[in-house]
Amino acid sequence: MELIVASAVGVLTAGGVYLILRLRAFAVIIGLALLSYAVNVFLFSSGGLSVNLPPILSKYGDAAYTDPLPQALVLTAIVISFGMTAVLVMIALGAYLEADTDRINIPAEDPDADGDADAAEGRAS
Amino acid sequence: MGSDGNLLFIIAVLPFLGALVPGVMIRAGRNACATFAAVPTALALIMLLVLAPSVMKGEVLTAQASWLPQIGLSVSFFLDGLGLLFATMILGVGLLITLYARFYLSGEDPMGQFYTYLLLFQGAMLGIVLSDNILLLLIFWELTSLSSFLLIGYWKHLPEGRQGARMALTVTGAGGLAMIAGMLILGQIVGSYQLTDILKAGDLIKSSEWYLPALILILLGAFAKSAQFPFHFWLPHAMAAPTPVSAYLHSATMVKAGVFLMARMWPALAGTDAxxxxxxxxxxxxxxxxxxxxxxxxxxxxxxxxxxxxxxxxxxxxxxxxxxxxxxxxxxxxxxxxxxxxxxxxxxxxxxxxxxxxxxxxxxxxxxxxxxxxxxxxxxxxxxxxxxxxxxxxxxxxxxxxxxxxxxxxxxxxxxxxxxxxxxxxxxxxxxxxxxxxxxxxxxxxxxxxxxxxxxxxxxxxxxxxxxxxxxxxxxxxxxxxxxxxxxxxxxxxxxxxxxxxxxxxxxxxxxxxxxxxxxxxxxLHKPLDRSWQSAPRPEAKAIFDALIRAAVRLSARVTGWTHDGTISRYIAIFVIATIASGLAAYFGGALGPQTRPMLPVTPLAAVGWVLVVVATGLVVVLHRKRFLVLVVISIIGLMVSAGFVYLSAPDLALTQISVETVTIMLLLVALHFLPKETPLESSRGLRIRDGLIAAAAGISVAALSFAFMMRDVETISDYHLANSYTGGGGNNVVNVILVDFRGYDTYGEIIVLGIAGLIIYALMQQLLTGRAARKLRNLTLTPDRSRDRHPLMMVVATRVMMPIAVMVGVYIFLRGHNMPGGGFVAGLVISIALLMQYMASGFAWTQARQKVEYHTLIGFGVVIAGLTGAGAWLAGKPFLTSAYGYVHMPPVEEFELATAALFDLGVFLAVLGAVMLMLYSLSRIARYAGETVNVEPMDFDPSEPNDAAAKEGH
Structure with a gap:
């Protein structure tokens, strides 16, 4: 079980990293979503895996429970990652509408367009 | 000491307080301004003279209050013979300069500013000579550099003034940085930052192997301030200042700060060959x-x-x-x-x-x-x-x-x-x-x-x-x-x-x-000598200094241009590789403990889930250029992750994940409405192979790390949480108790973050609806192949019927959260989904018209309620967010619990609901702006037409 969770985390991470290395904003957003899954599952699993031991206190004596702390941390992480995705989407949308493209890299600029002469000089030399 | 010590504090603070006055008093005229500038100086001088007799008798007056005791910083002053001499000079000459400047400055000069700067400087200088803590001394030292910058550049219209001020700040500021390092070394050697301790520890310091570095660094600061060769060049350029400033700073006070420091440190540092x-x-x-x-x-x-x-x-x-x-x-x-x-x-x-x-x-x-x-x-x-x-x-x-x-x-x-x-x-x-x-x-x-x-x-x-x-x-x-x-x-x-x-x-x-x-x-012989001096070649300090600054600017521009060239993909690649490398370094550098946990068996169901996740991830990567399709596939992953949480004993996470999944997909769908529907193939094959290798390396490392982690037991504080959840927090659902009680501070911060994210999106949307993007939105041609009946009757009716049920589910999940899976986060998401259904089925305007509370208000109320609940614990004399609970038994109803944690959870609920709704609402408003037609009626084709308004309710 541990092996398949770990490998799933690895596959999600690999997919996420590949996508955030793409050149368009949408791919990066999808990649970050994959990475969020990977990170959340990773954090959750750091408490150890267990089946049928939810951290809901039982009335009947000394039951065993899984580690509740990573769950609490991941719960807020899931909600926050939604907020982050939403902000990213909005920024990507704004950038697309302003710049007519959803490329994420600033194109190599020509020195004349740059008002900062020193910086341009530094780059040219 | 008592009152004498208090006087020392007042002396040190007076110039700073006084600095506030002249800037205001200038409205009452130049004489009033100068008078009020003189008052704090005179008062401080009088107090100093009151203290003088006991100092003359050989006493050392001290005053101390701790500021940041953790790092050894305290606000402590002391007055001995040297301090008395310098303080008298600073205040005495300060008084004379105030008088002189009144007549020197012309009508056009902003006199209020001048006196304010002068008093700021005076306070900083006084602080240096009175400080009994070298960290405090360093703060005042930097303050003199800053305030003298203002004074030298007082005539802002003169280029020499501005350049001179910059040069003085650069040189003395750089020296000050060196001195900070030196003083820290000194403090480390002695084990105290109190000057009085350091002065007693001269032998210890001189025998330390760190003596020479400390000495050189401190002297660099002192030499830069006191214009010693080779830093002497800034002083003549600082002469662009008004003459009262030159007379004060550059003869009597600031340049003497370096000399003062050498004199002050004399017992600790002097007497060696070095x-x-x-x-x-x-x-x-x-x-x-x-x-x-x-x-x-x-x-x-x-x-x-x-x-x-x-x-x-x-x-x-x-x-x-x-x-x-x-x-x-x-x-x-x-x-x-x-x-x-x-x-x-x-x-x-x-x-x-x-x-x-x-x-x-x-x-x-x-x-x-x-x-x-x-x-x-x-x-x-x-x-x-x-x-x-x-x-x-x-x-x-x-x-x-x-x-x-x-x-x-x-x-x-x-x-x-x-x-x-x-x-x-x-x-x-x-x-x-x-x-x-x-x-x-x-x-x-x-x-x-x-x-x-x-x-x-x-x-x-x-x-x-x-x-x-x-x-x-x-x-x-x-x-x-x-x-x-x-x-x-x-x-x-x-x-x-x-x-x-x-x-x-x-x-x-x-x-x-x-x-x-x-x-x-x-x-x-001056005339002939002068002629040969003027014709002789000699290094021009300003030219050298300017060339150095230019070279530094060029170097940093080059470094910035090389490392920060706007290619985000490159930064990410570098970041990922560096992270993998540091992980590998840790792996090979340290020892990995033995595996202490047995592996759980894999059930067929889990294997199916795993296959689905892996295949879906592969599909996402392969299909990522077809954007709609990828959204469908990615939701499979979300579902499988939720299922995994259920299977692995995390019901709360499963609930949260699945509801977040729903709103995320909706959000992305709305956003995709405006974005290109396909991603063009841009990167070369080589680049894709490179990225693939990086991604594979990252995946394998994370998988290995995750596996290693899961197979070992770790020290955990969770046992405490499990043991105290019911007795301390009054709840059986430990995850929820952790959220609203044990780690309530974190949760409080998180709902604020979420609220801020919502407001950022709202603000961005407002910004987009003006200017260039708005014009483009107006002219946007939307996809032609869309449904002609956007609000079908069946869907309107179904969602309308489901609304109360959905709300009830939300309330139920909220109420049971403390003891069973659920709680504010999940309930907030469930209710937002219920509301979003109305937006989708009956249209934006129809739903909007029935909204009674602004989403901003919801966020605000949520944060305030959570905060007040936490603050309520203060009334009971307990720390922030300590919860109280009790059980209520009312006959017809089963015994139920009332806990302040539920109030806190209500805050969480409202903040989550407000933030999520605000985010989606903002995106939809853009759609409306883009010329999307808006229905005021619940349905595009109302079956009851042309009947009267009563029928428009849709039933």
């Missing part, structure tokens, strides 16, 4: 070089500036000698230099003010036109030359006496000869000041015919010149002060300090004689 060779040599070079340059400067203030450099060199050299008599001479000369140099600066200011020029070539013969100024200037200049019966003579004689028996690296002649040369040059430029400005025939071509100025402007220099004469005639009047301050410098009481006019026929007298005669001869 100290002697670094300090005395630098001082000697500076003294001779400064005097030489001064002789050939034609600007009166530049002449005085270089003469100041030279005299600071003299002081540094004396302190470098490391003998007690040299320390006495240094302290005495500090007083004397202050009196004659401050008055000379003011005289130069008077000349400039009256004749409208400071160029010596355009002056001369002023003795007939300005007799009083002439008298004052001559006396002060003669004192600077070291002519008998004036105070400069006595201390210069003591300096020469000390120099005459100092041996430098075996050479007995070097120091006496060079000291005599310095004195000789000093005589020459002092005489030049008198002869070329005041003597000679009256000229016809002054830019403005000069006269003696009003009494107000001459008062301050006159008072100082009176001191010059008094101390010169009867040096014994200064004896107690000098003895006291010198005792403080050397760290033990000095007896037998006698300041006398006549020392007998000593080597020093011969050296003085040579200096005076030689100086006079040099002045006679």
């Amino acid at each position: 100290w002697f060779y670094i300090v005395a040599t630098t001082g000697l070079i500076t003294m001779v070089l400064g005097a030489l340059i001064a002789l050939f400067k034609d600007d009166l203030k530049a002449l005085l500036a270089f003469s100041t450099v030279s005299h600071l060199g003299l002081l540094t050299m004396l302190l470098g000698f490391g003998t007690e008599m040299a320390a006495v001479a240094a302290v005495f000369h500090i007083i004397n230099h202050l009196t004659f140099k401050a008055s000379l600066f003011m005289i130069a200011g008077v000349v400039d003010h009256e004749a409208h020029t400071r160029n010596i070539h355009r002056l001369g013969g002023l003795r007939h036109l300005m007799p009083v100024t002439f008298a004052l200037g001559t006396i002060a200049a003669l004192s600077m030359a070291g002519i008998p019966l004036l105070n400069g003579f006595v201390s210069k004689e003591m300096m020469l006496e000390e120099a005459s028996h100092t041996v430098w690296a075996g050479a007995t002649w070097a120091v006496p000869a060079l000291a005599t040369l310095g004195a000789l040059l000093s005589v020459a430029y002092s005489f030049r000041f008198i002869v070329h400005v005041f003597l000679g025939p009256v000229r016809e071509d002054y830019p403005h015919t000069p006269h003696d100025p009003s009494l107000g402007m001459l008062m301050s220099p006159a008072i100082l010149v009176a001191l010059v004469i008094a101390i010169g005639l009867v040096p014994a009047v200064a004896e107690p002060v000098v003895a006291l301050a010198a005792s403080a410098v050397t760290g033990h009481e000095l007896h037998g300090v006698h300041l006398k006019l006549w020392h007998g026929v000593t080597p020093a007298l011969y050296m003085s004689g040579v200096a005076v005669l030689g100086g006079a001869a040099l002045l006679a």
Whole structure:
């Protein structure tokens, strides 16, 4: 079980990293979503895996429970990652509408367009 | 100590408080402004004099309050002989400068600003000399650099002023940074940042292996501040400041800060060979070089500036000698230099003010036109030359006496000869000041015919010149002060300090004689010498400094251009590779403990889930250019992750994940409405292979890390949470209790973050709806292939029926959250989904028209309720967010629990609901702006038409 969770985390991470290395904003957003899954599952699993031991206190004596702390941390992480995705989407949308493209890299600029002469000089030399 | 200590605090704070006043009082006129600037100075001076008698008796007054005890920073002041001397000088001269500046500044100058800056500077300077904590001292040290920047650049319209201010800030600021490092080392050696402790630990410091680095770093700071070679160049450029500033900062106070620091640190640092060779040599070079340059400067203030450099060199050299008599001479000369140099600066200011020029070539013969100024200037200049019966003579004689028996690296002649040369040059430029400005025939071509100025402007220099004469005639009047301050410098009481006019026929007298005669001869030869000096090549400090700055700017631009070129993909690639590398380094560098947990068996169901996740991830990567399709596939992953949470005993996570999944997909769908539907293939095959390799490496590393983690038991605080969840937090659902109770602070922060994210999106949307993007949105052609019936009857009816049920589910999940899976986060998401269904089915405008509470308000209420619940614990005398709970039993209903944690959870619920709704609402508003038609009716095709309004309810 541990092996398949770990490998799933690895596959999600690999997919996420590949996508955030793409050149368009949408791919990066999808990649970050994959990475969020990977990170959340990773954090959750750091408490150890267990089946049928939810951290809901039982009335009947000394039951065993899984580690509740990573769950609490991941719960807020899931909600926050939604907020982050939403902000990213909005920024990507704004950038697309302003710049007519959803490329994420600033194109190599020509020195004349740059008002900062020193910086341009530094780059040219 | 008691009240005395409090007085020290008040003295230190007064200038800063006073600095607030002149800027306001300028509205009441220039006299009121100057008066109110003088009041805090005068008050501080009076308090200082109240404390003076006990200091004179040999007491050391202290006052202490802790500030950041963790790092050894405390607000502590102490007043000993040295501090008293400097504080009196700072405040006394400050008072005279305030008076002088009142008459010096013209009507156009913003006087309020000037006095505010001046008082800020005065406070910083006073702080340096009173600090008993070296960290505090460093803060004041930096404050003097900053406030002197403001003062030097006071005439903002003058480019020289701005450049001079920048240069001074750069040099003294850089020195200050070095000094911070040195002081920290010093504090580490001693184990305390209290100056009084450090001064007692001299032997410990000198025997430490860190002594030399600390010494060099501290001296760098002191030398930069006191304009010692090779940092001497900033001082003349700082002369672009108004003359009162030059007189105050550049003769009496700021440049003496470096000298003060060397004197202060004398018991801790002085007395070693390193100290002697670094300090005395630098001082000697500076003294001779400064005097030489001064002789050939034609600007009166530049002449005085270089003469100041030279005299600071003299002081540094004396302190470098490391003998007690040299320390006495240094302290005495500090007083004397202050009196004659401050008055000379003011005289130069008077000349400039009256004749409208400071160029010596355009002056001369002023003795007939300005007799009083002439008298004052001559006396002060003669004192600077070291002519008998004036105070400069006595201390210069003591300096020469000390120099005459100092041996430098075996050479007995070097120091006496060079000291005599310095004195000789000093005589020459002092005489030049008198002869070329005041003597000679009256000229016809002054830019403005000069006269003696009003009494107000001459008062301050006159008072100082009176001191010059008094101390010169009867040096014994200064004896107690000098003895006291010198005792403080050397760290033990000095007896037998006698300041006398006549020392007998000593080597020093011969050296003085040579200096005076030689100086006079040099002045006679000034014209030919000046010609050859001007034609000789010499390094121009400003050009070198500017070139250095330009080179630094270019270097940083190049580094920035190379590392920060706007290619995000590259940053991410570098980041990922670096992370993998550091992980590998940790793996190979450390030892991995043995596996302590057994592996759980894999059930067929779990295997199916795993296959689905892996296949879906592969599909996402392969299909990522078809954007709609990828959203469908990615939701499979989300579902499988939720299922995994259920299977692995995390019901709360499963609930949250699945509801977040729903709103995320909706959000992305709305966003995709405006974005291109396909991603073009842009990256080359090589690039894709490279990225694939990086991604594979990252995946394998994370998988390995995750596996290693899961197979080992870790120290955890969870047992505490499990044990105390019910007894301490009153809930059976430990995850929820952790969220609303144990880690309530975190949750509180998180709902605020979420709220801020919602507001950011709202603000971005508002911004997009104006300007370029808005015009584009107006002209956007939306996809032609869309449904003609956007709000089908079935869906409207279904969602309308489901609404109360969905809300009930939400409330149920919320209420049971404390004991069963659920809670504010999930409930907030569930209710938002219920609301979103209405938006989708019945349309934006219809739903919007029925919205009663703004989403911003919801966020605000959520945060406030959660915060107030937490603060409520204060009323019970408990820390923030301590929860209370009780069980209520009302007959028809089952026994139920009331906990303050539920109120907190309500805050969480409202904030989550508001934030999620605000985010989606903002995106939808863009759609509406883009020309999407809006239905006011619930359905596009109303089956009940053309019936009346009652039918429009949709039933």
